[in-house]
Amino acid sequence: MTNIDTVLDYHEQTKHYYRRYARSIGYLDWANKPYAYREYTNTSKLPLKLCFDNETPLYKELFTDPVDAKDINYETISQFLQFSMGLAAKKSTGSDSWELRCNASSGNLHPTESYILTTHEDQINASCGVFHYNPYKHELERVADTPTALLENDTFLIGISSILYREIWKYGERAFRYTQLDAGHALRSFEISALMLGWNVKVLEMQHEEAEALFGLNHKDRFIAQEREDIDMVLQISMMSQKSINPEILSGLISNVFVGKVNLLASEHQSWELIDSVEDASSKAQTISSFPSFSQHTSNSEQSSKDVVLKRRSAQMMDLHRSQISKTQFLTLLNSVGTTGSKVHLAVFINNVEELESGLYLYLRDEEKLTHLKENLRSTFLYQKSAPNLYLLELGDYKQNSKNISCSQEIASDGAFSLGMLCEFEENIKLSGALEYKKLYWECGSIGQQLYLEATSLSLSATGIGCFLDDAMHSLLGVKERSYQVLYHFTIGRAIVDMRLQNLHPYSHLIS
Ligand SMILES: Cc1cc2nc3c(=O)[nH]c(=O)nc-3n(C[C@H](O)[C@H](O)[C@H](O)COP(=O)(O)O)c2cc1C
Structure with a gap:
């Protein structure tokens, strides 16, 4: 089987x-x-500073009025990591307690790990090298040296990687999908945290093997076979520019010596060969690259950006009786993920939005794709323009449909609206290569993280929905063959808060 056949086959086999x-x-x-925190034995540790008291820009200013870039130093890197991958909340019921993070993750299992590579000693407390970030301890673990000052002093790198096993434990063969969505959530979390400091983020275009070597993930003797860790993306974080880094410089950063072995996350493992094969087919010998980022933004939230990031939580239940939102709120939410050139659009079930009749709508993230969508979805749809980028396909009460499609989860029907992220699929993957399968999930995850934050900024709630009946949604949309596929669902409304849960300080274990 070719790599493309492997990913298409995986997709079919893991439908609900x-x-x-x-x-x-x-x-x-x-x-x-699986234990939620990766740790490396025999590594020197560098505790970071907790930055809850740091001033951050208003949420709305992140997109309209970027702050001057802050210097890269111990303080700002501490903030950058805390408000992207750090802990945001700790909940408890009786003797049980669990942490929640800035980045959303399916099942709160957090397969995504992150690394930082810096070549300037003054960027993190007189030390440069490759470090693993431990969000529980808010601490860096030094795993390798790097040559000094090889990158410009306004730049450092972040590696995003995934431990598939954390999701396999709960989701079996479908776990690869959840893991990639989570990587997209992490990417957007880094982008937002960078915006708070006036920094730029760019996904570097590079070979998968080179990316894994940068962070030592190719040194398999340091890892546990059943708990493989795979590189997803390498981010260039810069104060000013998004200049490309010369490929020779990137190769020069690769260390031959990595220290530390990983901790064991679970003592017994399930084995799903299909996951190993889709991971290998969609990554090995392929070039990682970026996808279109969001270009429009209309939020007017007066909340500080750190409050929005820390308050973002998934709704467990939506309040059907308070579900109505205004048309302005609805459009603000969708426009926050607007872009051009994207292959991901939104099929929206409107349940309760003022001034918009209930029904099935299509939000085109790129209006130029209208003809292509018309050719590949049900021919009887109305395509009646209801707002910029928004088309009514069919009027009706879709609450029951959206609930059924979302594995009978009421969060989908009890909110103001829910949506499926509709991705250009088979032809696109055949043209772009097998890595495109991962990239579509990354883009969907990134849309999800942005929608969560936007909802929080409007005092609404959201939940990502990875459990959905794929082909039930496709037949409702009348999708021709596999021209389009939905890869992620999402719901937004007003949450019913579970008053039985107690809120603890997210880092109570560090500050008590
Ligand atoms: C990719 C993805 C899929 C998810 N799927 C579901 C789902 O099907 N049902 C659900 O109730 N929550 C779902 N969630 C929400 C997670 O359970 C939630 O993010 C996690 O428990 C952490 O809580 P937090 O978002 O408040 O940090 C999903 C989240 C993500 C990121």
Whole structure:
């Protein structure tokens, strides 16, 4: 099988149907739930500063009035990592407590790890090198040296990687999909945290093998085979420019010596060969590159950006009786993920939005794709323009449909609206290569993180929905063959807060 056949086959095999969900062991083996925090033994540790008291710009200013770039130093790197991948909340019921983070993650399992590579000693407390970030301890672990001053002094790199096993434990064969969505959430979290400091983020175009070597993930003897960790993206973080880094400089950054071995996350493992094969097919010998970022923004929130990031939580239940939102709020939410050149659009079930009739709508993130969509979706749809980029396809009450499609989850029907992220699929993957399969998930995850933040900034709530019946949604949309596929669902409304949960300080374990 070619790599492209492998990813297309994986996609088919991991669809959920009414009567058959994708393969998994079918129960949760609590005794072997993977530990959520990667640690490297025998590494020197560099505690970071907790930055809850730092001033950050208003949320709305992130997009309209960027702050002057802050210097890269111990203080700002501490903030950058805390407000992207750090802990945001700790909840408890009785003797049980759990942490929640700035970046959303399916099942709160957090497969995404992050690394920082700096070549300037003054960027982090008189030390340069490659470091792993531990969000629980808010601490860096030094895993390798780097040559000094090889990058410009306004630049450092971030590596985003995934431990598939954390998601496999719960989701079985569908876990690869969740893991990639989570990587997209992490990417947007880094972008937002960078904006708070006036920094730029660019996904570097580079070979997968070179990217994994930069962060030592190719030194397999340091890892546990069943808990493989794979590089997803390398981000260039810069104070000013987004200048490309010369490929020779990137190669010169690769260290031959990496120290530290990883901790074991679970003592017994499930094995799903299909996941290893889709991971290899969609990454090995391929060139990582970026996808279109968001170009429009209309939020007027007066909340500080750190408050929005820290307050973002997934709704467990939506309040059907308070679900109505205004048309302005609705359009603000969708416009916050507007862009051009994207292959990901939004099929929206409007349940309760003032001035917009209930029904099925299409939000085109790129209006130029209208003809292509018309050719590939149900021919009887109305395509009646209701607002910029928004088309009514069919009037009706879609609450029951959206709930059924979202694995019978009421969060989909009890909010103001829910949506499916509709991606240009088979032809696109055949043209772009197997890595495109991952990139579509990354883009969807990144849209999800932005929608979560936008909803929070409007005092609304949201939840990502990875459990959905793929082909039920496709047949409702009348998708021709596999021209388009939905890769992520999402719901927005007003949450019912579970008053039984107690809120603790997210870093109570560090500051008590
Ligand atoms: C990719 C993805 C898929 C998710 N799927 C579901 C879902 O199907 N149902 C649900 O109730 N929550 C879902 N969630 C929400 C997570 O359970 C939630 O993010 C996690 O528990 C962490 O909580 P937090 O978002 O408040 O930090 C999903 C989240 C992500 C990022």
